[in-house]
Amino acid sequence: MSPNEILFRAVQNQKLFGQINRQLLKTIVAGHYKAGDLLPPERDHADMFGVSRVVVREALGSLRDKGIVSIKQGRGTTVNPIDEWNTLDPEVLMLLYGDELYEKLIQLRGIIEPEFAALAAENITPEELEKLRKVSDLPESDTVEQHVERDTMYHLLIAKATHNPVLLIVLSSISEMLRESRRRTFAVHGELAKARYWHKTIFEAIEAHIPQAAREAMSAHMQQVQNGLERFNRLNQEDHN
């Protein structure tokens, strides 16, 4: 390895295959390779990136698992049409949609979470209810990162209380991405207090086992979150002018 390569690796606090994975992804998303295009063979990639074939294969295998490329022995590796990229991998979606991703995610939340709350109100157990109670508040004294953590837990626990693991998987699949979304809304003055209010209201509806009340409160909460993000975007836009 050359000194430059060593420096490169030191800066990136990551395993090699992860770096290559990102590189490949960026190259594909940037449009250097379009759907149907044949990627260079593994051996060439290895030379180009200055790594062994092993890490190139690991990175390509990961892209294949995500539906981004198709690999066929003897033929090569081709890029799939974007409709077949059926992964909720944060890195992929971020590269594809940038900041607009958060609005799209919140639209999904607005669809699923009210029903999750309603189902939770029906099916939650006493033990689950106690766990939920513990993260229902958003203490003023906490840091933003702690707010994000508690908020994430709160919504995941509700999803879990539906007792349908598929529903939980859907929400947890986007939870990493939602962390950044939450950081943004919580950064807007007043949004934290609103979130605190809705969390309390939703919890009480679930505790009282009233699905319709839980559904409506969660729906309002989702609307509030969306408004919060829009406010953040406006403020952020003004800052950049």
Add this chain to the structure above:
Amino acid sequence: MSPNEILFRAVQNQKLFGQINRQLLKTIVAGHYKAGDLLPPERDHADMFGVSRVVVREALGSLRDKGIVSIKQGRGTTVNPIDEWNTLDPEVLMLLYGDELYEKLIQLRGIIEPEFAALAAENITPEELEKLRKVSDLPESDTVEQHVERDTMYHLLIAKATHNPVLLIVLSSISEMLRESRRRTFAVHGELAKARYWHKTIFEAIEAHIPQAAREAMSAHMQQVQNGLERFNRLNQEDHN
């Protein structure tokens, strides 16, 4: 390789790493390793399965990408608690929940697809509408497998017409699993005709750009699908007595 190994590979029409992946998954799901348990090191796995470390690593890497295990250099590979298995991989969910998976999936559909239809009614373009029209019918002359294909396409096109890629990803992530679900409902006498009716009704609502009508029609369709699956389960149960 021993003759037995050669035979084994010949029978399994699959790449080696895929077989090992399945083996590992089965072992973990069967409970031989519980959450937090340390798996044997890669070198041991290679010996146990009679393959090279390369394929073991590829299989474990895939499990890691799915959140099923955590891999740490110097420490080893541990099984994650099931709440962190945030993948919609058909193989994983099938092993975990068996036939009950389909009910859970349909509950998700019941939550998201009515809203998808409503959004499609708002946002669909003329081109998308024509594509949808082409798969709206379920011709009597088609085979079951063709019905499954058209039905899958129909619902995916509606998701695509929401113009929110995240929504499309969620549905397409479960579409492979839904194929089997569809085979079952279509196997129940009368369900195909009902599906045909609702597809027509939903399409007309989308074509007329009436979100609420599309939402309600899709909601009814989802209810019908759920009923169809329940009928299938009852019939199937009786057969087994």
Add this chain to the structure above:
DNA sequence: ATATTATAAATGGTCATACCAATATACCAT
């Protein structure tokens, strides 16, 4: 010339071995 078939080249899949890097363990000095 055209079509078919045989051969070679290209490319992903697997193996074996060696060594690097991070972590955990055992041992020792204090």
Add this chain to the structure above:
DNA sequence: ATGGTATATTGGTATGACCATTTATAATAT
């Protein structure tokens, strides 16, 4: 007991070879 140092364990990467599948090319038959 405590803390640090050497050692062992284990995942990460590099090389080189060879296998399996597909594609491209050349040879052959018609």
